[in-house]
Amino acid sequence: MRAIALLILCSSLLVSCNREQADRNSVESGNPSGDSLFVPPDTSTIPHNAAGDLIRYGRELLVNFPYYLGPKGKVGKYGGNGLGCQNCHLEAGTRPYGLNYFSAHARYPQYRAREGKVLTLADRVNNCVERPLNGRPLPLDSKEMVAIVTYMQWLGKGVPVGGNVPGDKLKEIAFLDRPADPVKGRAVYEIHCVRCHGDDGQGVLKQDGIAYVYPPLWGKLSYQPGSSMHRLIKSAQFIKYNMPQDIARWDKPVLTDEEAFDVAAYVNDDKLHDRPRPDLSGEYPVxxxxxxxxxxxxxxxxxxxxxxxxxxxxxxxxxxxxxxxxxxx
Ligand code: HEC
Ligand code: HEC
Known part of the structure; x- marks a missing residue:
C-alpha cells in the first residue's frame, strides 16, 4: 500500500513539469528521415524530493540491475543470470532505436499476444526479468518495481497515451530475399564482434563477478529462446543500429542489412549455440x-x-x- 501511495504522490508532483517537457521533446536530433527524434528529459531535471528520489532509484536499478536484484543482488535475488537491463536497453533506456523506454509507460496496459491478455507495464518488466534474465518476478508492489515504473513514466513525459514517438521502436531494416545465413554470419562475427563478445560468445565479466563489461550472446548464462532478442528480425534491427557498440549508432550503422541478418542468425542459431530452454508450450494462445x-x-x-x-x-x-x-x- 505504501508503494502505491508513493506512486500516486509521485505522479501528481510530476504533472507541473509536463508542459515544459513537451516543448523540449520536439528538439531536432539528426534523424536522417527528417522526423525529430524524441528527446527524453535530462536527469538534472529530476526533482529533489521524495518523488525525485524514487525516479533516481528506478534509474539506478535499470542501470545496475545485477548489483541490486541479480543472482548476487544486495536488495533481492530475482535475476537468474548476470544480464542487466542496460545490456539491451541502452543508456538507461534513453538511446533512440536502442530499445529505449520512451513510450513504454504511455503504451501500457496493453494486450500482449504472447500471453493472450492485457499486461501492465510492471507485468512487462517482469517478463524481461523472467526471460531474458531467466529469473523470477519482482513483487508488483515492491519499492523496486514502483521505482522502475516511475522512472519510465518520468522518461516518457510528453508521449501521448497509447502513442509512439520518433525513435522509440527499433529501426526498420530491409528484409532479405534469401534466408539469413549463419555461416556468413560467423564471418561477420569474427570481424566485428569477437573483440568484445569473445570467440566463445561468452563476453567478459567484471572483476567483481556480478555484472558484465561485455555481455554473453549465447550459452547457459545468456537470454533464452522466447526472448524477443532471440527473434531474428528484432535481433538484426538491434544489432544493425547499435553494434559494434563503440562505433555504431542509428545514424551511422557499420553493418549492412545482409550482415546484420546473417550475424543475428549466427548468434541465435540453436544448433551451434546452447541456451537455457524455457517451456514455451503456453505461448501465443491465439x-x-x-x-x-x-x-x-x-x-x-x-x-x-x-x-x-x-x-x-x-x-x-x-x-x-x-x-x-x-x-x-
Ligand atoms: C537480452 C536483452 C534484454 C534484456 C537484458 C532486457 N530486455 Fe527488456 N526488452 C528486450 C527486447 C528485445 C524487448 C522488446 C522490444 C520490442 O518489442 O521492440 C524488450 C521489451 C521491454 C519492455 C517493453 C518496452 C515497450 O516500450 O514496449 C520493458 C518495459 C522492458 N523490456 C524492461 C526491461 C527491464 C526492466 C529489464 C531488466 C530487468 C530488461 N527489460 C532486460 C530485451 C531485453
Ligand atoms: C566495443 C565492444 C563491442 C563490440 C565490438 C560489439 N559489442 Fe555487442 N555489446 C557490447 C556491450 C558493452 C553491450 C551491452 C550494452 C552496453 O553496455 O552498451 C553489448 C550488447 C550486445 C547485445 C545485447 C545484449 C546481449 O547479451 O545479447 C547484442 C545482441 C550484441 N551486443 C551483439 C553484438 C554483435 C552481433 C556484434 C558484432 C556485430 C557486437 N555486439 C559488437 C559491446 C560490444
Missing part, C-alpha cells in the same frame, strides 16, 4: 498472432519452422495479410 519470426511450432500459416527462423519473411507477410493473420515481428 496462433495467428505469433510474430512472423517466432519460430516455435505450431504455426497457423503453412510456412516451415526454418523459414520463421531465418526468413525470407516477405512471403510470410504477404500470405498473412491475405489471410487476415498478424504480421508483427
Amino acid at each position: 496462433r495467428k498472432e505469433k510474430p512472423i519470426d517466432y519460430y516455435w511450432a505450431p504455426f497457423a500459416d503453412p510456412f516451415p519452422q526454418q523459414q520463421h527462423k531465418y526468413g525470407p519473411f516477405k512471403p510470410i507477410i504477404e500470405w498473412r495479410k491475405k489471410n487476415g493473420h498478424g504480421t508483427g515481428y
Whole structure:
C-alpha cells in the first residue's frame, strides 16, 4: 500500500513539469528521415524530493540491475543470470532505436499476444526479468518495481497515451530475399564482434563477478529462446543500429542489412549455440498472432519452422495479410 501511495504522490508532483517537457521533446536530433527524434528529459531535471528520489532509484536499478536484484543482488535475488537491463536497453533506456523506454509507460496496459491478455507495464518488466534474465518476478508492489515504473513514466513525459514517438521502436531494416545465413554470419562475427563478445560468445565479466563489461550472446548464462532478442528480425534491427557498440549508432550503422541478418542468425542459431530452454508450450494462445519470426511450432500459416527462423519473411507477410493473420515481428 505504501508503494502505491508513493506512486500516486509521485505522479501528481510530476504533472507541473509536463508542459515544459513537451516543448523540449520536439528538439531536432539528426534523424536522417527528417522526423525529430524524441528527446527524453535530462536527469538534472529530476526533482529533489521524495518523488525525485524514487525516479533516481528506478534509474539506478535499470542501470545496475545485477548489483541490486541479480543472482548476487544486495536488495533481492530475482535475476537468474548476470544480464542487466542496460545490456539491451541502452543508456538507461534513453538511446533512440536502442530499445529505449520512451513510450513504454504511455503504451501500457496493453494486450500482449504472447500471453493472450492485457499486461501492465510492471507485468512487462517482469517478463524481461523472467526471460531474458531467466529469473523470477519482482513483487508488483515492491519499492523496486514502483521505482522502475516511475522512472519510465518520468522518461516518457510528453508521449501521448497509447502513442509512439520518433525513435522509440527499433529501426526498420530491409528484409532479405534469401534466408539469413549463419555461416556468413560467423564471418561477420569474427570481424566485428569477437573483440568484445569473445570467440566463445561468452563476453567478459567484471572483476567483481556480478555484472558484465561485455555481455554473453549465447550459452547457459545468456537470454533464452522466447526472448524477443532471440527473434531474428528484432535481433538484426538491434544489432544493425547499435553494434559494434563503440562505433555504431542509428545514424551511422557499420553493418549492412545482409550482415546484420546473417550475424543475428549466427548468434541465435540453436544448433551451434546452447541456451537455457524455457517451456514455451503456453505461448501465443491465439496462433495467428505469433510474430512472423517466432519460430516455435505450431504455426497457423503453412510456412516451415526454418523459414520463421531465418526468413525470407516477405512471403510470410504477404500470405498473412491475405489471410487476415498478424504480421508483427
Ligand atoms: C537480452 C536483452 C534484454 C534484456 C537484458 C532486457 N530486455 Fe527488456 N526488452 C528486450 C527486447 C528485445 C524487448 C522488446 C522490444 C520490442 O518489442 O521492440 C524488450 C521489451 C521491454 C519492455 C517493453 C518496452 C515497450 O516500450 O514496449 C520493458 C518495459 C522492458 N523490456 C524492461 C526491461 C527491464 C526492466 C529489464 C531488466 C530487468 C530488461 N527489460 C532486460 C530485451 C531485453
Ligand atoms: C566495443 C565492444 C563491442 C563490440 C565490438 C560489439 N559489442 Fe555487442 N555489446 C557490447 C556491450 C558493452 C553491450 C551491452 C550494452 C552496453 O553496455 O552498451 C553489448 C550488447 C550486445 C547485445 C545485447 C545484449 C546481449 O547479451 O545479447 C547484442 C545482441 C550484441 N551486443 C551483439 C553484438 C554483435 C552481433 C556484434 C558484432 C556485430 C557486437 N555486439 C559488437 C559491446 C560490444
